[in-house]
Amino acid sequence: MLVLVNLMKDEIASRIQQVRQEIFNMPSYEDLVADQREYAFPSDVLNNLVSLALKFTASGDYVKAYPIARRHYLDALQESKIVNDFDSLEPNYFIRRKALYILSGAIIAVTNGIKLVYNCFPANLANLNGSTDLSVDPTTTSHGFPREFHELWARRVSIEYKGPNNIPLSKKELDYDKDLEKALDDFAVVNLDEELIGSLPPSNEVGNDGQNF
Numbered sequence: 001m002l003v004l005v006n007l008m009k010d011e012i013a014s015r016i017q018q019v020r021q022e023i024f025n026m027p028s029y030e031d032l033v034a035d036q037r038e039y040a041f042p043s044d045v046l047n048n049l050v051s052l053a054l055k056f057t058a059s060g061d062y063v064k065a066y067p068i069a070r071r072h073y074l075d076a077l078q079e080s081k082i083v084n085d086f087d088s089l090e091p092n093y094f095i096r097r098k099a100l101y102i103l104s105g106a107i108i109a110v111t112n113g114i115k116l117v118y119n120c121f122p123a124n125l126a127n128l129n130g131s132t133d134l135s136v137d138p139t140t141t142s143h144g145f146p147r148e149f150h151e152l153w154a155r156r157v158s159i160e161y162k163g164p165n166n167i168p169l170s171k172k173e174l175d176y177d178k179d180l181e182k183a184l185d186d187f188a189v190v191n192l193d194e195e196l197i198g199s200l201p202p203s204n205e206v207g208n209d210g211q212n213f
Contacts, residue, residue: 001161006124008156010046012149013122015180017046019188024143025050026120032056032113035079037102039114044142045098050117052100055110056088062115068092068103077101148187152180 017024028042032054041049053062073094075081083106086092091104100116123142125134132138135147145153159173172179 001157002125002128004157004160005128005153008153008160009124009145010121012153012156012180013046013145015184016146016149016187017119019184021119022050023146024119024122025117026141026143028114028116028118028141029112030114030116032107032110034109035107037077037082037107038096038099039102040099042116042118042120044120046119046121048119049095050119052093052117053115054088054091054102054104055113055115056105056107058110063089063091065091065093065102065104068094070094070096070101073103146187148183152176152183155179 013024024046026042030039052065052067054065055062073085073092075085082103086103086105088105091102093100093102095101100114120143122145123138133144133147134150135144137144155173155176159169159176161167162169162173
């Protein structure tokens with residue numbers, strides 16, 4: 001059952017992230033290694049990366065790295081060519097084989113030189129005996145699972161379990177897709193404390209009294 005629980009968690013988390021792109025954001029730090037340009041993604045990446053910043057010296061500041069498609073850089077991935085074509089003030093990167101490839105000036109060893117913000121899967125359950133609310137973040141580097149979806153999560157596990165065992169679904173289980181869509185729609189609204197103020201564009205029409213309005 002635990003395998004199903006974690007699989008269905010990831011399935012629903014992917015849907016949640018589509019309506020609230022920031023909900024599972026997580027910062028991650030990694031050391032820059034001298035002369036190394038390729039760095040693997042964290043193992044819990046959900047759908048995508050959010051941002052990448054790099055620090056090329058121990059005392060320097062982070063600078064934003066900008067994505068570039070590999071097909072847009074036609075030269076060979078040779079160190080001398082990369083250093084000639086790119087610098088460390090506005091570095092670029094592309095993605096291949098679930099890894100970042102940095103295009104910049106020369107790379108030296110820098111502790112925490114890579115600051116990556118990415119969407120990560122909520123933490124897996126280690127067992128089914130826990131007493132802590134599942135919405136609570138287990139650690140400072142992992143996410144809990146939003147409380148609004150706990151019942152739907154349990155329902156999805158039940159559906160997945162019953163299918164191969166030819167057990168009829170309940171009425172509530174049959175309504176799962178509809179109820180999930182409603183929950184996602186409700187969850188998509190992040191902030192109600194916003195105002196949209198409209199205004200009419202200025203007009204050059206002239207009234208009977210000769211005044212513009």
